[in-house]
Amino acid sequence: MLGFDGVTKSFGPVTALDGCTFTARPGRLTGFVGPNGAGKTTAMRAVFGLTELDAGTIRWRGVTVSAAERTRFGYMPEERGLYPRMRVREQLVYLGRLCGRSAAGAGRSVDGWLGRLGLAARAADRLDALSHGNQQRVQLIAALVGEPDLLVLDEPFSGLDPLAMGAMADLLADVAAGGVTVLFSSHQLDLVQDLCQDVVIIDHGRIVLAGELAGLRAAAPERFVDIRYQGPAPDWSRLAPVAVVEAGEGQARLRAGPGTDVAAVLATVQACADIVSFGYQPPTLSELFRQAVTA
Amino acid sequence: MNGVRQSWLVAKRELRERSRSRAFLASVILMAVTAGAMLILPAVLVPGGSARDVGLTGRAPAALAATVAGQAHAAGFTARIHRYASLAAGEQAVRQGRVDVLVSGAQRLEWRGRADQQLEAVVTGAIQLAVVRERAAAAGIRPEAAAALLAPVPVSSAELGHMAGRSPGDETAVIVMIGILFFCIAIFGAMVLNGVLEEKTSRVVEVLLARIPARALLAGKITGIGLLGLAQIAVTALAALVAITAVGSVDVPAIRGSVLAWAIVWFVLGYALYATVYGALGSLGSRAEDAQAVAGPVTIVLPAAYFASFFMIAQPASMAARVISYFPLTAPMAMPGRIAMGATAWWEPVLAAVLTLAAIIGLVLLAGRIYTAAILHGGPRLSLRAAWRGAPAPAAPAARTGTQTTAPAGHRVRATEGRKRAMATTDQNSHRLLITTLTGIAVALGIAVAVLSSDVIAGVIAGAGFLAISVQMIKLWTGHSGPPVSPH
Numbered sequence A: 001m002l003g004f005d006g007v008t009k010s011f012g013p014v015t016a017l018d019g020c021t022f023t024a025r026p027g028r029l030t031g032f033v034g035p036n037g038a039g040k041t042t043a044m045r046a047v048f049g050l051t052e053l054d055a056g057t058i059r060w061r062g063v064t065v066s067a068a069e070r071t072r073f074g075y076m077p078e079e080r081g082l083y084p085r086m087r088v089r090e091q092l093v094y095l096g097r098l099c100g101r102s103a104a105g106a107g108r109s110v111d112g113w114l115g116r117l118g119l120a121a122r123a124a125d126r127l128d129a130l131s132h133g134n135q136q137r138v139q140l141i142a143a144l145v146g147e148p149d150l151l152v153l154d155e156p157f158s159g160l161d162p163l164a165m166g167a168m169a170d171l172l173a174d175v176a177a178g179g180v181t182v183l184f185s186s187h188q189l190d191l192v193q194d195l196c197q198d199v200v201i202i203d204h205g206r207i208v209l210a211g212e213l214a215g216l217r218a219a220a221p222e223r224f225v226d227i228r229y230q231g232p233a234p235d236w237s238r239l240a241p242v243a244v245v246e247a248g249e250g251q252a253r254l255r256a257g258p259g260t261d262v263a264a265v266l267a268t269v270q271a272c273a274d275i276v277s278f279g280y281q282p283p284t285l286s287e288l289f290r291q292a293v294t295a
Numbered sequence B: 001m002n003g004v005r006q007s008w009l010v011a012k013r014e015l016r017e018r019s020r021s022r023a024f025l026a027s028v029i030l031m032a033v034t035a036g037a038m039l040i041l042p043a044v045l046v047p048g049g050s051a052r053d054v055g056l057t058g059r060a061p062a063a064l065a066a067t068v069a070g071q072a073h074a075a076g077f078t079a080r081i082h083r084y085a086s087l088a089a090g091e092q093a094v095r096q097g098r099v100d101v102l103v104s105g106a107q108r109l110e111w112r113g114r115a116d117q118q119l120e121a122v123v124t125g126a127i128q129l130a131v132v133r134e135r136a137a138a139a140g141i142r143p144e145a146a147a148a149l150l151a152p153v154p155v156s157s158a159e160l161g162h163m164a165g166r167s168p169g170d171e172t173a174v175i176v177m178i179g180i181l182f183f184c185i186a187i188f189g190a191m192v193l194n195g196v197l198e199e200k201t202s203r204v205v206e207v208l209l210a211r212i213p214a215r216a217l218l219a220g221k222i223t224g225i226g227l228l229g230l231a232q233i234a235v236t237a238l239a240a241l242v243a244i245t246a247v248g249s250v251d252v253p254a255i256r257g258s259v260l261a262w263a264i265v266w267f268v269l270g271y272a273l274y275a276t277v278y279g280a281l282g283s284l285g286s287r288a289e290d291a292q293a294v295a296g297p298v299t300i301v302l303p304a305a306y307f308a309s310f311f312m313i314a315q316p317a318s319m320a321a322r323v324i325s326y327f328p329l330t331a332p333m334a335m336p337g338r339i340a341m342g343a344t345a346w347w348e349p350v351l352a353a354v355l356t357l358a359a360i361i362g363l364v365l366l367a368g369r370i371y372t373a374a375i376l377h378g379g380p381r382l383s384l385r386a387a388w389r390g391a392p393a394p395a396a397p398a399a400r401t402g403t404q405t406t407a408p409a410g411h412r413v414r415a416t417e418g419r420k421r422a423m424a425t426t427d428q429n430s431h432r433l434l435i436t437t438l439t440g441i442a443v444a445l446g447i448a449v450a451v452l453s454s455d456v457i458a459g460v461i462a463g464a465g466f467l468a469i470s471v472q473m474i475k476l477w478t479g480h481s482g483p484p485v486s487p488h
Helices: A040-047 A088-098 A103-116 A132-144 A162-177 A189-195 A213-219 A262-272 A285-294 B003-020 B022-045 B064-075 B087-095 B117-138 B143-150 B168-201 B204-209 B214-247 B257-282 B288-312 B319-326 B331-340 B347-374 B384-388 B395-403 B407-453 B456-478
Strands: A002-011 A014-024 A029-033 A055-060 A073-076 A150-153 A181-185 A198-203 A206-212 A223-230 A242-248 A251-256 A274-281 B051-057 B078-083 B101-104 B108-111
Touching: A002 A040, A014 A040, A014 A055, A014 A181, A014 A198, A029 A040, A029 A162, A029 A189, A029 A285, A040 A073, A040 A150, A040 A181, A073 A132, A088 A103, A088 A132, A088 B003, A088 B204, A103 A132, A132 A150, A132 A162, A150 A162, A162 A181, A162 A189, A189 A285, A198 A213, A198 A285, A206 A213, A206 A285, A213 A285, A223 A262, A251 A262, A262 A274, B003 B022, B003 B214, B022 B168, B022 B214, B051 B064, B051 B087, B051 B117, B064 B078, B064 B117, B087 B101, B087 B108, B101 B117, B108 B117, B117 B143, B168 B204, B168 B214, B168 B257, B168 B288, B168 B331, B204 B214, B214 B257, B214 B347, B257 B288, B257 B331, B257 B347, B288 B319, B288 B331, B288 B456, B319 B331, B319 B347, B331 B347, B347 B384, B384 B456, B407 B456
Parallel strands: A014 A206, A029 A181, A029 A198, A073 A150, A150 A181, B051 B078, B051 B101
Antiparallel strands: A002 A014, A002 A055, A198 A206, A223 A251, A223 A274, A242 A251, B101 B108
C-alpha cells in the first residue's frame, strides 16, 4: 500500500502539490488523472525522492519511503530515455542490478520480459537500432526488471498505437493481478475507466477525488439515461426535471437528477417511439472528472 | 543495497562501455605508439652507431685511410673506405648515395647535400693528422716523437641542467611526464563532463536517480572513467618501457620507480579534483552543444596550471615553484615535476597531497550540491547561481504556466515576470560594476606579480589569467552567455 499524506511542494511562487492525501492498494490498478500541470509528474517523482518535499510524507506499507524501500519500486518517467548506444539486454540487466538484484536474477527477469514482449531476438542490439515502439517496450521492461512491488508509470499509454495500447493494458492488469501496486497517469479517461479499479483525480496540486472508481461513480448524485429508439424524436422538453446532454438521430443521453422518476421518462419516450435500448447509469469517469476539475 | 556497491556498478558500466568504443581504443593505441616513437625514433634517426661510407680519390697521404677509420672508431662509428680512380667516378658514387662523402686529393670534401657535421669533423681531423704526420716524417722527426707531440688532449663536456643530478635529458623527460599528466586529466575530465551531459540529454538520468542517489551516480562515473585513465597511462608507460628496452640507449635517471609512483598518485588526485568540477559543470547544460559553454572556466584554469608547471622546471626550488606545487589546482602537475627534478624534501609532496585532498573534499560537497540540483532540471541551460539555490521551476510547473489561463495563475506569472525584469536591470548594473572592479583587481595583481617576480611577462600573464577566469566564472554564475546587453 502506497500512501500520500499531506504531501506539499512549491517551486518558487508556483504550488505544485498542495496537501495531497491518497492511497494506492496492492493487486489493483490506480489511475492518476488530472489536467496538464496539475502536479501528476511532481507527485510521481516525489515517490522516488526526485522531488524534495516541503511538507507531508509518503509511506510504503506504513513506513516512510527511503532508499531501502525504493529498491522494490519500478518507475517509468514521463521523459522516456535510456542509454541510446548500450545493448538492450546489458542495459536492462544493469538497471536491474542497480535495484540490488544479482546478475543472474536480473538476467532471468530480462530474458523473461524480452521473450514476453517479442524482443528476444533484439537482445544484443543497441537500443538506438530499435524502432520507436520497441524502445517503448524496453523502457517498460526497465521499470519491471527489479520485480517491483510498486510500479509507477507516468503516461504509459502516450505515443502507443491501438494494438500496443491493448497489449500495455493487458500487461498492467496481469502485473497488478500478481499482487503489485500499480499507479499510472493518463489523459485517456475511457481507458482508465475500463482498466482501473481505483482512481485519483488531481487539480492545481490538490486531490479533488480519490477512491474506488465504482464507488465514486455510484456515489455521484445524478444518473444518466442512454436511449436508442426508432421513430420520431420525442419532445424532450416535456421531461422537465431531466436535462438533455446530447440528442441525435435515433439516440439521446439525458441527465437525471436525484429523485427523477425513471419509469415516467421511459413511458414518455415509449409514447411516441420504439425503444431499441435503454440504459440507466452513473456518470462516466470523464463526467466525474469534468465536474471535479471545474468545481 | 548501499551507495558504494551502486557506485561500483556505475563505474563498471563506464569501464565496459567505454573500453569497447573504437575512439577510446584508437586513443590508447595512438598514445602508446606516440610515446614509444618519441623514444625510439631519435635513436633510429640520429645516425650515431651506424656505419658511414667515405670515398677517397686523387693524391692523399698513404696513412689517410687508416687515420679516417681510426678517428671514426674513436667517435663511435665505423667508416668504410672506398677508393676511386677518378674524380668523376667518385662524384658519381656520391650522387648515387653509395658513399656519404668523397675526399678529393685530401683537400676537398664533396657531399650530395648538406654536410654531415660529425662525419665532416672526423674526416677533417683525420686529414690534418695524416698530413701533419707526413710533414713530420719529411722534416726528419721520429714517428714516436711525432706521436707524442700530436697525442690528443682529452676534453670532456658535461650538461649541468637546472638542478644537480638532473641533465637536460631529464628535464625533457619531466616535461613529457607533465604533458602526459595534463592531457590525461583534460581528456578524462572532459569525458566525465560529456558523460554527465549525455545522461541528462538522453533523459536516462531520471531512470537512474529513481534507483540510486545522485552522489553515488556521479562518484561511480568519476571512478569508472578514472580507472580507464589509469589503464591508458599504464599502457602508455608499458609502451615507453618496451621502447627504452628495445633501444637500450636512453638513460633517464629522473624517471625512477618512486617518481613514477608519485606521478600516478598525482594523476589520481588531479583527475579527482578536475573531474569533480567537470561533473558538476556538465549537469548545468541541457544540450550536447552546451559542453563548451559550461566547461568555460576549467578550459582556462587547467592549461594555465599546465603552463605554470612547465615553466617551473627552470627553477624548481624557487618560491614561485613552491607555491604552485602546493596550490591544489596546480599541484597535480607542478608537484610531480618538482619531485622528478629532485627539488623536494620528503614531506613536501605529502603536505601538498593532503592540501589537494582537502580541496577535493570541499569540491565534492560543492559539486554534489550543484549536480543534485541541476541534473533533473528540464529547461534550458542553468546558471550556476540557479543550481546553487536549488534549481527552481522544473518542467512540470513550467508547462502549467503555459497552459493555465485562470486568473490567479495568470497573476502569479505576471508578477514573476515583472520581478525577473527588475532583477535583469539591477543585474546589468551590478554586472558592469563587477567587471570594472575585477579589471582593477586584475591590473593590481598583474603589477604586484610583475614587481615581486621582477618579470613583466609573468605579471601580464597573471593579470590576464585572473581576468579571464573570473569573467568565465561570472558568465557561468549568472547564466549570461555574452557581455551584458543594454535593456530593451
